[in-house]
Amino acid sequence: MKGFQTNERTSIIEINRKKCKGCDSCKSFCPSAAIQGKYGAIHSINSEQCIFCGQCLINCPFGSISDTVDTVDTVIHQLGNQELTVVATIAPSVRVAIGEEFGLEPGTLATGKLYGALKQAGFKIFDANFAADHTIMEEGSELIAKIRHYLLGEPAEHELGLLPQFTSCCPGWVRYVELYAPQILPNLSSAKSPLMMAGALAKTYGATQIWQVKPENMVVVGIMPCTSKKFEVSRPEFSSAAHYWQQRGSAAHYPDVDTVLTTRDLARLFEKMNIDFNRVEASTDADNPLAQYSGAGTIFGNTGGVMEAALRTAYYVITGQELPLLEYKPVRGLQGLKEADITLKDAKTGQVITLKVAVVHGIKDNLKPVLDQVIAGRSPYHFIEVMNCPGGCVNGGGQPINPMGTSWTGNWKALLPWT
């Protein structure tokens, strides 16, 4: 197949030929025109074009689309192996959606139950919210270095990418750039996504300093709202921990993150293991440093969240003061493109700069004008957040589909005697 590296997954999202009604709805959600088939005919997905975001999947009215990577049984098996330490890395938006699979209202914050259920299943916890904070430190420092060099005229210490800087946490977006806009790769932040940072950190620092286990006996499982993450973990460059240990004499090979379970997959895992989510005792994991997170880490799940989190820290680093109003409204909400200007007084030199930022979510409908400006070299912005899914990861392709039983996916079967 074209456009894949060796050993990468080449297919994640597939249409079931037997179920597809040819209604064409999926096409209106696909950001990359990867779906083929005329109205009325059976549709199919071209994996070479697909970014694996799963937006077609969660929106197909006939439930004809599924994610073909199912590692629930593998993970259950690994949990039963005493030799292995299985670490769950939970994305921000899973905690507000998992409850829907067990009858709770959408948006119910279920962090405590989730921790409790994961512990009961035998997982150790490395909250991806910690990794989101970590991402802000790395990606924010990169942005600040660019501001100091390009806007304040200071000499650069490292090799720097270009402004505007794009966020890089969303693997759907990263694959989109690699496939459809490679000319802006130098604008993409070099910071790994929170999940991939978590994997690399878990199998180095986590293994030695937190859990005292051998990294090769660790299994890192991303618990994600996202089907595109199933592709991301298969990218061959994400084996930094193994590489780190190889330089220190080890011969073992392993990926930083072993597998991904979506929110839906995790609900199935709990069911298979007879863990009653509603009865589980809540837990905090308070003595685990890798389960600590800030409010900035958690808002990564929403469109505008990465930007808001980054501004809280960039403002502090440049001005020496905390952002006066933490709830930064201009980047919140569901408008397709959100913009903000933020004026900063550099504590070191006294210079005043105005940072222009933009937030895009829903590549399908909202990306084009912003991307065209950058490609043409006349973007007014310094920092741009992009998340593929409308609303951000809260609406990711791995999230519960039929939360309150109101979506007609599945329900139509109940109405029709011959199905």
Place this chain on the structure above:
Amino acid sequence: MAHYDYVEKAVTVSRREFLGMVGVAGAILWTGAYAATDLVQDRNKYIKMRAQGIYKDDVKAKVRQSHHNPGLQDMYKQFAGQPLSPLAEELFHTRYIDRTKLG
């Protein structure tokens, strides 16, 4: 095209009533216009409810800025030094690929 900020309901019957009335064949004829808008209504509702849950988590957090995460501060102290240090570059940063050039 499916716009997530859709507010008006295109059809006023419920899905159940609709399917009951027209059956699958009718639904298929309609779905291009109907399914997308109606699904978007539902998704929009979930997006908003889940987003509120996330903002609640932020407000109730003891620490609200990444640079004040104590566990993260310890990690830099004991392990990676500081953001963009050589070890941080090795473990926490990556490179991208122009996929149009891959066979």
